[in-house]
Amino acid sequence: MVDKQLMRGNEAIAESAIRAGCRNYFAYPITPQAELLQWMAVHMPEAEGGTFLQAESEIGAINMVYGAASAGERTMTSSSSPGVSLKQEGISYLAGADLPAVVVNIMRGGPGLGNIQPAQGDYFQATKGGGHGDYRIITLAPSTVPEASRLTYDAFDLADAYRTPVMILADGMIGQMMEPVELPERKPPEEIPPKPWATTGAKGREGNVIKSFALGGENLKAMNVARFERYEKIEEKEVRYEEVNTDNPDIILAAFGTVARIVKSTIRLAEEEGLEIGLFRPVTVWPFPAARLNELSAEVDTVLTVEMNAGQMVEDVKLAVRPETETPFYGEVGGVVPTPGNILEEVKKYV
Amino acid sequence: MSDKVTSVKKKDMTKVVGRPDSMNDTQFSYCPGCHHGIINRLIGEAIDELGIQEETIGTAPVGCSVFLYKWFDIDVVQPPHGRVSAVATGIKRAKPKKTVFAYQGDGDFASIGTNNSVHAANRGENITVFFINNTLYGMTGGEMAPTTLIGQKTTTTPGGRKAKDFGYPIKMSEMLARLDGPTYITRQAVYDVPRIKSAKRAIVKGFKNQIEEKGYSLIEILSACPINWGLDPVEAVERIKSEVETVYPLGDIIDRG
Amino acid sequence: MLRGQVDVDSERCKGCGLCIDACPKDVLDFSGDFNSDGYNYVEFANPEECVGCGFCGMVCPDMALTVYSFEEEEVS
Numbered sequence A: 001m002v003d004k005q006l007m008r009g010n011e012a013i014a015e016s017a018i019r020a021g022c023r024n025y026f027a028y029p030i031t032p033q034a035e036l037l038q039w040m041a042v043h044m045p046e047a048e049g050g051t052f053l054q055a056e057s058e059i060g061a062i063n064m065v066y067g068a069a070s071a072g073e074r075t076m077t078s079s080s081s082p083g084v085s086l087k088q089e090g091i092s093y094l095a096g097a098d099l100p101a102v103v104v105n106i107m108r109g110g111p112g113l114g115n116i117q118p119a120q121g122d123y124f125q126a127t128k129g130g131g132h133g134d135y136r137i138i139t140l141a142p143s144t145v146p147e148a149s150r151l152t153y154d155a156f157d158l159a160d161a162y163r164t165p166v167m168i169l170a171d172g173m174i175g176q177m178m179e180p181v182e183l184p185e186r187k188p189p190e191e192i193p194p195k196p197w198a199t200t201g202a203k204g205r206e207g208n209v210i211k212s213f214a215l216g217g218e219n220l221k222a223m224n225v226a227r228f229e230r231y232e233k234i235e236e237k238e239v240r241y242e243e244v245n246t247d248n249p250d251i252i253l254a255a256f257g258t259v260a261r262i263v264k265s266t267i268r269l270a271e272e273e274g275l276e277i278g279l280f281r282p283v284t285v286w287p288f289p290a291a292r293l294n295e296l297s298a299e300v301d302t303v304l305t306v307e308m309n310a311g312q313m314v315e316d317v318k319l320a321v322r323p324e325t326e327t328p329f330y331g332e333v334g335g336v337v338p339t340p341g342n343i344l345e346e347v348k349k350y351v
Numbered sequence B: 001m002s003d004k005v006t007s008v009k010k011k012d013m014t015k016v017v018g019r020p021d022s023m024n025d026t027q028f029s030y031c032p033g034c035h036h037g038i039i040n041r042l043i044g045e046a047i048d049e050l051g052i053q054e055e056t057i058g059t060a061p062v063g064c065s066v067f068l069y070k071w072f073d074i075d076v077v078q079p080p081h082g083r084v085s086a087v088a089t090g091i092k093r094a095k096p097k098k099t100v101f102a103y104q105g106d107g108d109f110a111s112i113g114t115n116n117s118v119h120a121a122n123r124g125e126n127i128t129v130f131f132i133n134n135t136l137y138g139m140t141g142g143e144m145a146p147t148t149l150i151g152q153k154t155t156t157t158p159g160g161r162k163a164k165d166f167g168y169p170i171k172m173s174e175m176l177a178r179l180d181g182p183t184y185i186t187r188q189a190v191y192d193v194p195r196i197k198s199a200k201r202a203i204v205k206g207f208k209n210q211i212e213e214k215g216y217s218l219i220e221i222l223s224a225c226p227i228n229w230g231l232d233p234v235e236a237v238e239r240i241k242s243e244v245e246t247v248y249p250l251g252d253i254i255d256r257g
Numbered sequence C: 001m002l003r004g005q006v007d008v009d010s011e012r013c014k015g016c017g018l019c020i021d022a023c024p025k026d027v028l029d030f031s032g033d034f035n036s037d038g039y040n041y042v043e044f045a046n047p048e049e050c051v052g053c054g055f056c057g058m059v060c061p062d063m064a065l066t067v068y069s070f071e072e073e074e075v076s
Helices: A008-018 A033-042 A058-071 A081-086 A089-094 A123-127 A145-162 A172-176 A220-237 A257-271 A290-297 A313-320 A341-348 B034-049 B064-071 B084-094 B104-113 B114-122 B172-177 B194-209 B232-246 C018-022 C055-059
Strands: A004-008 A024-027 A052-054 A077-079 A102-108 A137-141 A165-171 A178-182 A241-244 A251-254 A279-283 A284-286 A303-307 A329-331 B006-015 B054-060 B076-077 B101-103 B126-135 B184-189 B218-223 B252-256 C001-008 C028-034 C038-043 C065-074
Touching: A004 A008, A004 A145, A008 A102, A008 A145, A008 A165, A008 A172, A008 A178, A024 A058, A024 B084, A033 A052, A033 A172, A052 A220, A052 A257, A052 B084, A052 B194, A058 A077, A058 A081, A058 A089, A058 A102, A058 B076, A058 B084, A058 B114, A058 B172, A058 B184, A077 A123, A081 A089, A081 A102, A089 A165, A089 C001, A102 A145, A123 A165, A123 A284, A123 B104, A145 A165, A145 A178, A145 A220, A145 A313, A165 A257, A165 A290, A165 B104, A172 A257, A172 C001, A220 A329, A220 B054, A241 A257, A241 A290, A251 A313, A251 A341, A251 B126, A257 A279, A257 A303, A290 A313, A303 A313, A341 B126, A341 B184, B034 B064, B034 B126, B034 B194, B054 B084, B064 B101, B084 B101, B084 B104, B084 B114, B084 B126, B101 B104, B101 B194, B114 B126, B114 B172, B126 B194, B172 B184, B172 B252, B184 B194, B194 B218, B194 C055, B218 B232, B218 B252, B232 C018, C018 C028, C018 C055
Parallel strands: A024 A052, A024 A077, A077 A102, A102 A165, A137 A165, A251 A279, A251 A303, A303 A329, B054 B076, B054 B101, B101 B126, B126 B218, B184 B218
Antiparallel strands: A004 A178, A137 A284, A241 A279, B006 C065, B184 B252, C001 C065, C028 C038
8 A cells, every 4th residue: 555645845854753763852943943843842751761742942953863862762853054053063972973863954055044935955964064073974965755754764774784873955835835745664674784883781892982082092083984984885885876867958056945846847847948948966965976077067168056056066066067068056045945937047048 | 006916817807898880990090089980980970879780871071081982881972072962862761760870060060061961951952961060161171161160270370260251160960950841959068988989979869860760860069180280189178168068059950750 | 705807909099098087997008108199198007906896998989999898816
């Protein structure tokens, strides 16, 4: 029986986390993520062993996640841009202590209080490390509600596999929009990998210690080097992207999340005018799919990056493409969402 | 008297005090005369007596107690500074049957961690919180803490703390006792044997409350910091009695267990 | 008669003197010698006075003292 429901992005993410075996959810109210919190308030306690707790602040929430993750449990928090800023210290500590966890950011207009419209202004924060120290976090950027569901479900496996925090980088539109979603089956508990390193009470074994700290004799460098070796494996194996109409287009547009979805409409619009637009959509914005983008950049003169920010992913695009490739940028800021018409108008400047 | 006795046989030697089983022989990194070491041992003794070594998860952040994980043979999680109550909450909610304790200094508990401390108490979180109050930041070199007394010199109140500049010594235990959430809040000290015995009872009670699911226990323990107080260990004890206790009186504040 | 014995771990002792202050029988005293960290550690100076009360071990911040009590049986 296919479990297909009409759901908001926020709710699909919440339900998919529960089905992925997440049994510990801690968060704080913030628009446009609130429905995720509210879904968890109702449905997490229904899940066997499920814990829902609204924390005193986003800082409280990320640290409750740190605690649950230390105890070896699948755990998640969610918030929106300003709240995710408050979680950066906690995320750095999760990375530094090699703790698996899922953090959802339903981005909104910024900086500061900004507004509650969709935006993509937290790309740098998510992919370049918003907290202190050398670390990266796998960052998955859905562009539809069904994809948000799938990526959330996968995020827990990735977090466990590489002992790292994983971020779902969505935005207010994806969070608030309703679409039919085929929800994943519940992951049987026995399929969740065991965590011998977790602090569950030192019964019949040495005491486990969860820490990101190493002074003097203990070797912080070794901890970092080992972590970066894992990051290399992630870059090798976990890159995800989507391509649309990229065999011999006139121009390629690089976009992620909601904007990529709007580009798909722009492609149809352009075809009516005999213009072939290709879309390159990173799904993992870290690890960034640079290799494939480099190959594609050989087939066009221009890769136009389109974002709902002042130009962030465009820097990764510039790093990835060939030197001779033109890399212009078109961005909407302050929570403004570009229309297909806006984008087509921009494209015409370069073809 | 001893020259008359040809030889002495020691019969049924019993250990009166020493290293608890739940602790190993790693040397403490605390300064000479610091009461953290006494408090750590009392916690180890309580864990032994309650037989919970294999069930206990400790949380201790950066601060003088940052190496707590080295000398306890239990599972330990190191939270970010100030976030202990939230991390402890996360562990306890994930593993409700385990015994979770938080071990925090006054800077951690009463300054950066106030938000988390207050709300864990208000939720009546079923954890045991040890709040070590030495009226300043020890590890970083003796700066003022919210618990620094009026007139007390620290490296950030060189002329002595003035209320109009930096406010008054905060009374977290009395504050949290106003909430309905907590079950047991007490303030203890470990500067002499009677106080140590009383503190030991409070620590055991704090663990028992958790084991019996009676809810949130806060054990504030006044502690000497000779090096940053500029006193020798014995003088530091006198300071607790003559000064600190006048602002932070000892005794149970609430006991709803 | 109840007697006591205090084993001093001279390497753990930091010469803080709290045990000397707490002992009701003046059993412990500074050794005048220094451990590898340079601390003037204490020693079990007057064993015959010790009644094994354990006060010293209780106030010791470093678990440097292990205190035993025992019955003394005179064997001629």
